[in-house]
Amino acid sequence: MLEITLFYIAATIALVATVLAMTRANAIHALIYLIVSLLAVAVIFFLIGAPFAAALEIVIYAGAIMVLFVFVIMMLNLGEKGDQQERHWLQPKIWIGPALLVTLLFIELLYVIARVEGPVSVTSVSAKEVGLSLFGPYVLAVEIASMLLLAGLVGSFHLGRRYLDRDGIEKEGEQ
Amino acid sequence: MEGLNVPLNHILLVSSLLFAIGMLGLMIRRNIIFILMSLEVMLNSAALAFVAAGAHWGQPDGQVVFMLILTVAAAEVAVGLGLVLQVQKRFKTLDMDHANRMRG
Amino acid sequence: MLELIWLIPLIPLCSSLLLMLTAGRLPRLLIGYLGVGSVGIAALLTLAAGIHFMANPEPFELTLWTWMQVGNFAPGVAFYFDGLTLVMMSVITGVGFLIHLFSTEFMEKDTSYARYFAYLNMFVAAMLILVMADNLLLLYLGWEGVGVCSYLLVGFWFQNSANGQAARKAFIVTRIGDTAMALGLFLLFTELGTLDIQGMVAMANETWQVGDSIPLIACLLLLGGAVGKSAQLPLHTWLPDAMAGPTPVSALIHAATMVTAGVYLIARTHGLFLLAPTAMMVVAIIGIATSLMAAFTALMQSDIKRILAYSTISQIGYMFLALGVGAWTAGIFHLMTHAFFKALLFLGSGAIIHCLHHEHNIFKMGGLRRKMPVTFWSFMIGSAALAALPMTSGFFSKDQILLEAYQLPGMGPWLWLGGLLGALLTAIYSFRLVFVVFFGKANTEPDRDTGWRMAVPLTVLCALSLIGGYFIIPVEAVFPAASGEHPAHWVEYVSISVPLIGLLLAYLIFHSRQLRVDGLVGSRVGQLLRRFWFSGWGIDWLYDRLFVRPYYELSGMLKSEPVDVIYGLIVAINQTLNQWLSEAQTGRMRWYIASMVFGLVVLISLALQISPEVL
Numbered sequence: 001m002l003e004i005t006l007f008y009i010a011a012t013i014a015l016v017a018t019v020l021a022m023t024r025a026n027a028i029h030a031l032i033y034l035i036v037s038l039l040a041v042a043v044i045f046f047l048i049g050a051p052f053a054a055a056l057e058i059v060i061y062a063g064a065i066m067v068l069f070v071f072v073i074m075m076l077n078l079g080e081k082g083d084q085q086e087r088h089w090l091q092p093k094i095w096i097g098p099a100l101l102v103t104l105l106f107i108e109l110l111y112v113i114a115r116v117e118g119p120v121s122v123t124s125v126s127a128k129e130v131g132l133s134l135f136g137p138y139v140l141a142v143e144i145a146s147m148l149l150l151a152g153l154v155g156s157f158h159l160g161r162r163y164l165d166r167d168g169i170e171k172e173g174e175q
Numbered sequence: 176m177e178g179l180n181v182p183l184n185h186i187l188l189v190s191s192l193l194f195a196i197g198m199l200g201l202m203i204r205r206n207i208i209f210i211l212m213s214l215e216v217m218l219n220s221a222a223l224a225f226v227a228a229g230a231h232w233g234q235p236d237g238q239v240v241f242m243l244i245l246t247v248a249a250a251e252v253a254v255g256l257g258l259v260l261q262v263q264k265r266f267k268t269l270d271m272d273h274a275n276r277m278r279g
Numbered sequence: 280m281l282e283l284i285w286l287i288p289l290i291p292l293c294s295s296l297l298l299m300l301t302a303g304r305l306p307r308l309l310i311g312y313l314g315v316g317s318v319g320i321a322a323l324l325t326l327a328a329g330i331h332f333m334a335n336p337e338p339f340e341l342t343l344w345t346w347m348q349v350g351n352f353a354p355g356v357a358f359y360f361d362g363l364t365l366v367m368m369s370v371i372t373g374v375g376f377l378i379h380l381f382s383t384e385f386m387e388k389d390t391s392y393a394r395y396f397a398y399l400n401m402f403v404a405a406m407l408i409l410v411m412a413d414n415l416l417l418l419y420l421g422w423e424g425v426g427v428c429s430y431l432l433v434g435f436w437f438q439n440s441a442n443g444q445a446a447r448k449a450f451i452v453t454r455i456g457d458t459a460m461a462l463g464l465f466l467l468f469t470e471l472g473t474l475d476i477q478g479m480v481a482m483a484n485e486t487w488q489v490g491d492s493i494p495l496i497a498c499l500l501l502l503g504g505a506v507g508k509s510a511q512l513p514l515h516t517w518l519p520d521a522m523a524g525p526t527p528v529s530a531l532i533h534a535a536t537m538v539t540a541g542v543y544l545i546a547r548t549h550g551l552f553l554l555a556p557t558a559m560m561v562v563a564i565i566g567i568a569t570s571l572m573a574a575f576t577a578l579m580q581s582d583i584k585r586i587l588a589y590s591t592i593s594q595i596g597y598m599f600l601a602l603g604v605g606a607w608t609a610g611i612f613h614l615m616t617h618a619f620f621k622a623l624l625f626l627g628s629g630a631i632i633h634c635l636h637h638e639h640n641i642f643k644m645g646g647l648r649r650k651m652p653v654t655f656w657s658f659m660i661g662s663a664a665l666a667a668l669p670m671t672s673g674f675f676s677k678d679q680i681l682l683e684a685y686q687l688p689g690m691g692p693w694l695w696l697g698g699l700l701g702a703l704l705t706a707i708y709s710f711r712l713v714f715v716v717f718f719g720k721a722n723t724e725p726d727r728d729t730g731w732r733m734a735v736p737l738t739v740l741c742a743l744s745l746i747g748g749y750f751i752i753p754v755e756a757v758f759p760a761a762s763g764e765h766p767a768h769w770v771e772y773v774s775i776s777v778p779l780i781g782l783l784l785a786y787l788i789f790h791s792r793q794l795r796v797d798g799l800v801g802s803r804v805g806q807l808l809r810r811f812w813f814s815g816w817g818i819d820w821l822y823d824r825l826f827v828r829p830y831y832e833l834s835g836m837l838k839s840e841p842v843d844v845i846y847g848l849i850v851a852i853n854q855t856l857n858q859w860l861s862e863a864q865t866g867r868m869r870w871y872i873a874s875m876v877f878g879l880v881v882l883i884s885l886a887l888q889i890s891p892e893v894l
Contacts, residue, residue, distance in 0.1 A: 060249065095202075116187060
C-alpha cells in the first residue's frame with residue numbers, strides 16, 4: 001500500500017511542479033521546478049519496476065540536460081527586466097484560448113485511456129534485460145540514435161562556435 | 176524489485192496531463208527557453224507512457240524506447256540551446272514573436 | 280523546246296525577287312527594264328512555245344520535282360502544256376507585257392516604282408503557275424499567289440485607309456470562295472486519291488456516273504472558288520472596290536487575267552463538270568444573273584473605273600454562261616477577246632485618269648475626242664468590241680456564246696434572251712461612256728496627251744481588239760467538240776442587231792439628246808431604280824447588314840473577352856484563398872503550434888468517430 005501511496009504522491013508532485021515550471025517568470029526558478037518534476041517522474045519509474053530508466057532519468061535528464069539549460073541561461077544573463085516581461089506575457093487573455101484547446105485534447109486522450117485496464121506490473125524489468133534487447137533486436141535503433149547524437153553534437157558545436165567566435169572578435173575589436 | 180498494482184490508466188492519465196501541460200506551455204510562452212522546457216516536459220510525458228506500457232507487459236521494449244527518447248531529447252536540447260544563443264545574438268531578445276521573418 | 284517552259288514563270292519571279300530584295304535602290308530606268316523586260320522575255324518564250332506547239336499540237340507534261348511526299352499523296356511541281364494553257368499564257372504574258380509597258384509611264388511619278396513592278400511581276404509569275412499547273416494543288420498555289428498580289432496591288436496606295444479597306448475586302452471575299460475550293464480539293468483527293476488534273480478527270484469518269492452526287496458537290500465547291508475569284512454572284516462585291524488600285528493593275532488583274540482564273544478553273548476541270556449537269560446549270564444561271572445584274576449597275580455608275588469593273592463582272596458572267604451551257608471553246612475565246620478589249624478600255628481610262636489629274640467622274644470629263652485622239656480611238660474600238668458590234672473581236676465570241684446558249688435544250692432560249700438583254704445593256708452603257716467622256720462640252724482640260732509608252736500598248740490592243748475575233752484558239756483537242764449545228768437564221772440576225780440597237784439608243788440618249796429620258800429617270804420609280812442599281816442592287820448594303828455588322832458586333836462583344844470572366848473568377852478565388860492562407864502564415868511560432876494542436880484535436884476526434892474500437 002505504501003508504494004501505491006508513494007506513487008500518487010510522486011504523481012501529484014510531478015504535476016504540480018510541472019505546472020509551476022510552466023508558469024514561472026524567472027527561467028532559473030522554472031528550471032528548478034522542472035528538475036523536481038523530472039525527479040518525481042524518476043520516482044514513478046522506480047515504483048513501476050523500471051529502476052534503470054529511473055537512474056537514467058535522474059542522471060541524464062535531471063542532471064546533464066538541465067545543467068545545459070542552466071549554463072545557457074547563465075550565459076544569456078536575463079536579469080530582472082526579462083522576468084517582468086515574462087510576467088506581462090502570462091496574462092489570462094493569452095493563455096485562455098490555448099488552455100481550452102489543450103483541454104479538448106486532454107478530454108480526447110481521457111476517452112482513449114478510459115478503456116485501458118489492468119495493473120502496471122508484477123515484476124520489474126532489470127537493466128540486463130534492457131541491455132540485451134538494446135543490443136539485440138534494437139541494435140539498428142541504437143545506431144540511428146548514435147547518429148542523431150553525432151548530428152546534435154556537430155550542430156550545436158557549429159551554432160555555438162560561431163556565437164563564441166563573433167563574441168571573441170568583438171571583444172578583440174574593443175580592446 | 177517487485178512492481179506495484181497501480182492501475183495502468185492512472186499512469187497514463189498522469190502522462191497525458193503532463194503532455195497537456197507541456198503543450199499548453201508551448202503555446203503560451205514566448206521565450207524560447209521556456210519553449211524548449213515545454214518540449215522537454217512533453218518528451219518526458221511520452222517516455223513515461225512508454226515505460227508504463229512496457230512495465231504493463233513485463234517487457235524491456237518500453238525502456239528501450241525511453242532511452243531512444245532520451246537521446247532525442249539530448250540532441251534536441253543541444254541544438255536548441257545553440258539556436259537560443261544565435262537568437263539572442265541576432266534579435267537581442269528571446270521573444271520568438273520577433274523572429275517572424277517567415278511571415279507569408 | 281517545250282522542256283524550257285519552266286523558264287516562263289521563273290523569269291518574272293526572279294525579277295520580282297530581285298526588285299524586292301534591292302528594295303528600290305536600283306535606278307528607275309533599270310527597274311523599268313527589269314519589270315517590263317522579264318515579262319517581255321516571258322512573252323517571247325511563250326510565243327516560241329506556241330509556235331512549237333502549233334507545229335506539233337500534243338499536250339506536254341513537265342515534272343520538275345516532287346513538291347512533297349506524304350503517304351501516297353505526292354503532288355509534283357509539274358506543268359501541263361496544251362492548247363488551253365497556251366491561250367492563257369499568251370494572254371497573261373502578251374497583255375501583261377503591254378500593261379507593264381503602259382505602267383512605266385503611268386507610274387513614272389510614283390515613289391514606290393520598284394515595289395509596284397515587284398508586285399506586278401510576282402503576279403505574272405503566280406498567274407503563270409496557276410494556268411500551267413499540272414495538279415490542283417500547284418494550281419491552288421498560283422491561285423493564292425495571285426490573290427496575295429491582288430491584295431497588295433489593290434492596297435498599293437495604302438497611305439489612304441480606304442484603299443486598305445478595299446484590299447482587305449477583296450482578299451476576304453475571295454477567301455470565302457477559296458475556302459470552298461480547298462474543301463473541293465480535299466473532297467476530290469479523298470474520293471479519287473489524286474489531285475493530278477488529267478489523271479483525276481480520267482479516274483472520275485471511270486468512278487462516277489453522270490449525275491452522281493459526289494462530283495456534283497465537288498463541282499459546286501470548285502465553283503465556289505471560281506465564283507469568288509471571278510467576282511460572280513454572290514461574291515462579286517469586291518471587284519468594284521478593287522478599283523482602288525492603280526489603273527494598270529485593274530487592267531491586268533481585275534480585267535484581263537486574274538478574274539478569269541475561275542473561268543479557266545472550270546474549263547480546266549470541265550471533265551468533272553460534265554459529270555454534274557446540275558452544277559453546269561448552276562454555272563449558267565450564275566453567269567446570266569451576274570451578267571444582267573452587273574450590266575444594270577454599270578448603266579448607273581459615274582466613276583469610269585466602276586463602270587468598267589461592273590462591265591468586267593458582266594462579261595465574266597457571259598463566260599460562265601458559256602461554260603454552263605457547254606460552250607467551252609466559246610467561253611475561252613471570249614476570255615481572250617475580253618482580255619484584249621477590257622485591257623484596252625482600262626488602259627484607255629488609265630490614260631484619261633493620268634492626263635486629267637486622277638479624275639474618275641465621267642461627268643466631269645467630256646470633249647476629250649480631239650485632245651486625246653489615241654485614247655479616243657482606243658475607247659471607240661474597245662467599246663465597240665465590248666458591245667459586240669459586228670466584225671470586232673467581242674462580236675465573234677459573244678455571238679458564239681449566245682448561239683450555243685440558244686441551242687441548249689430546255690432553258691436555252693431563256694438564257695439566250697437574258698444574254699441578249701445583257702448585250703443590249705452592254706452596248707448602251709459602253710457607248711454612254713464614250714459619248715459622255717469624249718463628246719460634248721469639255722469640263723476638264725487634260726494637261727498632256729499620252730506618251731509613246733502609253734500609246735504603243737493602246738495601239739497594239741486596239742489591233743488585237745479588232746482582229747482578235749479571227750484568231751483560232753487551239754483548244755479543239757482540249758474540249759469536246761461543239762454540236763456544230765446552226766440555229767435558225769433569225770436567231771443570228773437578232774444577235775447581231777441587238778448591240779446596234781443599243782448603240783443607237785445610247786446615241787439618242789446621251790449624244791444627240793433626241794430621246795428624253797429625264798421624265799422616266801425623274802419619276803419616283805425611276806429614282807428608286809436608279810438608286811437601287813447605282814448601289815449595285817443593294818448587295819453591298821445587304822452583306823453589310825447580314826455579315827459585316829453582326830461580325831463587328833460579335834467582335835466588339837468578344838473584345839471584352841466574356842469567357843475570360845470565368846477564368847478571371849478562378850484567378851480571383853485563388854488569389855483570395857492565397858491571401859487567406861498567407862494570413863495564416865504569421866511567422867509566429869505559437870500560432871503554428873496552436874494550429875497543429877487544433878488539427879490534432881480534429882484528427883483524433885475524427886478517428887474516434889470513424890473507428891472507436893481501434894483506439
